[in-house]
Amino acid sequence: MTSHLAENLKLLCSHYRSIAEVCRKLAINRAQFNKYLGGQSRPTPFNLKRIGDFFGVEGYELEMPPEQFARLVGAGHPEAQALPRTDPLLALLQPLREHAASLSRYCGYYFEYANCMSVPGSILISLVHLREENGLYLFERQERQERASPTLGHAEDWVRCRYLGAAFGLQDRLFLIDYESLTLNEMSQTILIPSFKSRITR
Incomplete structure (x- = not known):
């Protein structure tokens, strides 16, 4: 798998207080979710849909290149935020x-x-x-x-x-x-x- 999914998930999680909060709201095991963030594992289609629904994005959008995905979700580049x-x-x-x-x-x-x-x-x-x-x-x-x-x-x-x-x-x-x-x-x-x-x- 490409690293796009992991990077995009990290960006989405940065809008919350902690990864634990995201896992709690999603009702997904923290250790398993950490594997998604680290690019070691890929969510099942069912979990991918749950994650997409939670963050308000489509499953295929999570696979976009990070810069394109950041524009989609309204997050600027690090330089633009400073x-x-x-x-x-x-x-x-x-x-x-x-x-x-x-x-x-x-x-x-x-x-x-x-x-x-x-x-x-x-x-x-x-x-x-x-x-x-x-x-x-x-x-x-x-x-x-x-x-x-x-x-x-x-x-x-x-x-x-x-x-x-x-x-x-x-x-x-x-x-x-x-x-x-x-x-x-x-x-x-x-x-x-x-x-x-x-x-x-x-």
Whole structure:
């Protein structure tokens, strides 16, 4: 096997506190998972699908060359991550990072329902994952939309969209800003009114 799978798994795991946490959430034996990371063993098709579903990628995408895979999942090169302190974009957002309210109680997975702009009369359902990372609140939105065949009248394939973004709590509102990470051809903003109930259900 090539080393691409092992390298790409390491990149995905770097978004979590530890390998043990990933193994616990996946319910995969730690020793076996370490063999995947070390390139000594390859997951069975069943485990490969479980791993892909957990990280939000397809099985074949885990085999991509590391640089291509890093672009797919929205992770930059190490040199790109070492941005200077004077980076104008970071400086522009710094006040928001300092004054935004904590969103820890809203972290988790949600379904998002929206009118589908490309297919009038249809509702698009997305899966959104809001998480905390180093004091920042980041989210990922996965969409999979059916592309209908005009002649056959049924779905011939799927269009997949993956949005990556940041969330800020300002003045009793949740502001979500993201971009489409697979095509890099659009950005969007969502403004939500948070729930103040003791238990967050939607």
